[in-house]
Amino acid sequence: MTTETATGLVAVVSVTIATLVIGTWGLRFSRTTSDFFVASRSVRPALNASAIGGEYLSAASFLGVAGLVLTFGADMLWYPIGWTAGYLLLLAFVAAPLRRSGAYTLPDFAEARLGSRGVRATCSLMVVMIGWLYLVPQFHGAGITLRAAIGAPIWLGPVIIGTVVLANVSSGGMRSITFVQAFQYWLKLTALLLPAAVLLIVWAGDGTPGSRMPADPGWSVPLASGGTEGLYLTYSLIVATFLGTMGLPHVVVRFYTNPDGRAARRTTLFVLVLLGVFYLLPPVYGALGRVYAEELAAAGRSDVLVLELPRLMVPGLGGELLAGLVVAGAFAAFLSTSSGLVIAVSGVLSQDVTGKLLRTRRITGVAVFRVSAAVAVAVPLAVALALPNVGVARAVGLAFAVAASTFCPLLLLGIWWRGLTDVGAVTGLVAGGLGSGAGVVWTLADGSAGGWPAVLLEQPAAWSVPLAFAVMVGVSRLTASRVPTHTRRFMVRLHTPEALELDRG
Amino acid sequence: MTEGGRPERVRVTGPPRRHLPRTRTGDIDDQTRLGSVYLGSLMREQLRLALRTVGVLMLTLGSLPLAFYVAPRLSDVQLLGVSLSWVLLGGLVYPLLVLLGWRYVRRAERNERDFAELMSEVDR
Numbered sequence: 208m209t210t211e212t213a214t215g216l217v218a219v220v221s222v223t224i225a226t227l228v229i230g231t232w233g234l235r236f237s238r239t240t241s242d243f244f245v246a247s248r249s250v251r252p253a254l255n256a257s258a259i260g261g262e263y264l265s266a267a268s269f270l271g272v273a274g275l276v277l278t279f280g281a282d283m284l285w286y287p288i289g290w291t292a293g294y295l296l297l298l299a300f301v302a303a304p305l306r307r308s309g310a311y312t313l314p315d316f317a318e319a320r321l322g323s324r325g326v327r328a329t330c331s332l333m334v335v336m337i338g339w340l341y342l343v344p345q346f347h348g349a350g351i352t353l354r355a356a357i358g359a360p361i362w363l364g365p366v367i368i369g370t371v372v373l374a375n376v377s378s379g380g381m382r383s384i385t386f387v388q389a390f391q392y393w394l395k396l397t398a399l400l401l402p403a404a405v406l407l408i409v410w411a412g413d414g415t416p417g418s419r420m421p422a423d424p425g426w427s428v429p430l431a432s433g434g435t436e437g438l439y440l441t442y443s444l445i446v447a448t449f450l451g452t453m454g455l456p457h458v459v460v461r462f463y464t465n466p467d468g469r470a471a472r473r474t475t476l477f478v479l480v481l482l483g484v485f486y487l488l489p490p491v492y493g494a495l496g497r498v499y500a501e502e503l504a505a506a507g508r509s510d511v512l513v514l515e516l517p518r519l520m521v522p523g524l525g526g527e528l529l530a531g532l533v534v535a536g537a538f539a540a541f542l543s544t545s546s547g548l549v550i551a552v553s554g555v556l557s558q559d560v561t562g563k564l565l566r567t568r569r570i571t572g573v574a575v576f577r578v579s580a581a582v583a584v585a586v587p588l589a590v591a592l593a594l595p596n597v598g599v600a601r602a603v604g605l606a607f608a609v610a611a612s613t614f615c616p617l618l619l620l621g622i623w624w625r626g627l628t629d630v631g632a633v634t635g636l637v638a639g640g641l642g643s644g645a646g647v648v649w650t651l652a653d654g655s656a657g658g659w660p661a662v663l664l665e666q667p668a669a670w671s672v673p674l675a676f677a678v679m680v681g682v683s684r685l686t687a688s689r690v691p692t693h694t695r696r697f698m699v700r701l702h703t704p705e706a707l708e709l710d711r712g
Numbered sequence: 713m714t715e716g717g718r719p720e721r722v723r724v725t726g727p728p729r730r731h732l733p734r735t736r737t738g739d740i741d742d743q744t745r746l747g748s749v750y751l752g753s754l755m756r757e758q759l760r761l762a763l764r765t766v767g768v769l770m771l772t773l774g775s776l777p778l779a780f781y782v783a784p785r786l787s788d789v790q791l792l793g794v795s796l797s798w799v800l801l802g803g804l805v806y807p808l809l810v811l812l813g814w815r816y817v818r819r820a821e822r823n824e825r826d827f828a829e830l831m832s833e834v835d836r
Contacts, residue, residue: 281795281797281798281801284798284801284802285777285801288773288801288805291805291806291809292769292773292809294809294813295765295766295769295809295812295813295816296766298813298816298817299761299762299765299766299816300762303820437781438777438778438781441777442777445774445777469821469824472817472820472821473817475813476810476813476814476817479809479810479813480810482806483806483807483809483810484806486806487802487803487806490798490802494798623755623759695743695748695751696743698751698755699740699751702751702754702755702758703740703751703754703824703827704824704827704828706828707737707827707828707831708737709737709740709741710740710741
């Protein structure tokens with residue numbers, strides 16, 4: 208065994224063990240079904256924000272962004288910006304009211320707000336779809352990382368991640384996951400920050416090559432190439448990421464672990480800080496890769512840039528150790544994001560599918576949750592193994608577009624507009640889902656043709672989000688007699704501070 | 713009692729002498745029109761604040777793609793040896809987001825405090 212595989216192996220094994228140990232430690236606190244789902248709603252803002260950050264920074268953030276910047280240049284900086292700014296919009300429109308609604312998942316919120324089982328079923332379906340769409344690239348990233356780190360076959364990474372996540376989620380649920388996720392944010396930050404600092408020193412020691420080159424316009428201008436089409440793609444990406452964050456099922460679930468609406472806001476502000484610090488780093492790797500590792504982009508292996516760069520720039524044992532640290536961070540990224548997604552998906556499954564199927568057999572809520580977690584892992588794992596060639600950042604980007612076109616209108620109108628009806632919500636969800644879904648199918652199936660139709664399908668958010676809003680508002684207006692009678696009482700619950708003694712329905 | 717007999721006795725009373733203080737939260741609980749006005753004012757304030765926050769974001773960050781589209785030479789501008797587009801998009805954006813978020817949280821909490829004060833005042 209070479210030192211190369213040894214450091215990689217040690218990194219992967221120690222992250223896995225640390226995750227399991229912290230998960231088991233958390234298990235001692237988690238006793239009831241409520242602990243499993245929402246940590247009994249008692250997590251403090253700083254810890255909760257670390258957990259949200261740990262959960263949110265996925266394979267796409269840790270590996271994808273640097274690789275995209277290396278290949279396509281400055282316009283790819285919009286990805287991390289959008290992934291952060293999404294939390295500002297979530298903070299401004301959704302955070303406190305969503306917490307105050309008292310619901311646990313997006314389907315819970317929709318049902319409580321609109322009093323309709325049909326809306327609930329539609330939302331459950333969308334949560335599972337978005338969750339799985341987001342899980343597949345996590346499993347892919349794990350395969351790529353393990354192959355780069357220890358030369359493992361491409362299927363091994365997904366299988367390991369799936370097993371560890373399942374063990375962790377079904378043993379401790381949300382409470383232990385909160386500790387695990389918080390730990391993993393700090394691990395991920397260290398794993399990018401420390402090597403980046405060393406690499407910048409090496410770069411300065413080499414006499415800062417590349418900094419005085421004439422700017423390459425195709426690479427350093429922050430617009431996708433191709434005139435108005437590039438402008439459309441950039442703005443559509445902005446719409447998808449800014450508005451999609453609030454509709455991601457694993458992000459939304461986190462808000463129920465805050466004690467009240469005020470804490471939910473403070474948590475979100477913390478998250479903005481944590482993400483802002485983290486996202487300063489991937490572009491550094493991208494820019495250094497431009498100087499030291501340009502051949503990776505030419506070879507189509509830009510996703511492994513973060514993993515390879517320390518070894519390319521620092522020869523010997525130092526480089527190996529840094530590379531091991533980065534591998535550990537990457538592994539933490541897959542583990543934490545997949546855990547959060549599996550929790551969200553299996554929460555919905557256990558309430559709406561398996562719970563109903565198993566209810567007659569006197570099985571406890573916790574056992575139902577475990578069965579659901581197994582289903583939530585198995586399906587995307589099978590897809591990842593069957594289709595090993597879907598790009599990491601591209602698939603994640605599509606999950607954002609679908610979330611922005613479905614749950615974003617539902618949340619914004621449900622929280623701020625009294626006129627929303629159940630029929631309006633369902634038709635809007637279907638319209639937005641079909642519009643953005645067409646983009647998903649197009650990209651996964653082919654996505655190679657040129658011209659405006661292809662551009663519109665490649666990045667659908669700029670038209671599918673307004674479409675969903677228009678349908679939701681229009682149909683609600685037409686069915687105004689169906690506005691639920693409890694709407695005003697529900698608005699009191701969403702918007703008034705908890706300290707006031709009010710009838711909240 | 714016979715037909716056309718004495719009408720039923722009616723007790724004639726004046727308005728109650730002691731006016732029970734009515735809390736404004738009671739107006740919201742009973743869903744009176746006044747309660748609706750109170751709730752509406754809180755929601756409008758919070759929504760306006762949220763829209764203002766996003767508006768500032770759109771005017772600053774959201775205008776950048778258009779700026780670089782209209783004037784691509786902007787990225788030739790160098791700050792400390794780094795291209796302007798990288799300084800803006802890779803660095804300065806994040807403090808801006810945190811600042812906007814911080815300002816929003818402060819004002820949203822102030823709106824809620826004002827609302828709570830309004831509710832605790834008693835009409836006599």
